Amino acid sequence: MKFKLILVLQLFLFFMLIATGINAVQSFINFYEIESFDFSSRFQLEVAFSIFKVPLIVLIPLIGLLFRNRFGWILINQYFYFLLFNLVFSAYEDWIYDDWVNDIRYFLIFVFFLVFSLVLIFINSNNKIFVKEFQMDKKRKSQYNLISAIIGFAFSIIFFVLKN
Secondary structure, three states: OOHHHHHHHHHHHHHHHHHHHHHHHHHHHHHHOOOOOOOHHHHHHHHHHHHHHHHHHHHHHHHHHOOHHHHHHHHHHHHHHHHHHHHHHHHHHHHHHHHHHHHHHHHHHHHHHHHHHHHHHHHHOOOOHHHHHHHOOOOHHHHHHHHHHHHHHHHHHHHHHHHO
């Protein structure tokens, strides 16, 4: 059996969904224990939606795995760009408001996740995945990368605005 790069992406996305889903359920349970949850309260519905919006975003690239065409590839790649831009925006926010950012550990963690996001984008843009798995033309790779980067950047801006 040959090692396939698409399996790395599928496993990563699957584990991201499991991790974010478990985190969201735990947050919801903690919120439910603090307050008696009532679905008629607008505030509590907004809190519940804010808790479960991250797992909803993780579902987008998993839906992209179902489509083996350029639409699916763009959905997967835009999520990796979303991770990259979201990391940059959160680091920018931390540099403004936090004092511990000058610590070398923060910088090393930031560099690790920055390189990890770039590696995921590189793996997804690999010719084996791009041409063989998603049956796309090599000549249009830069156009599709630009489209997915714009979509990922837009999602990051929306999350940054909603968070602040």
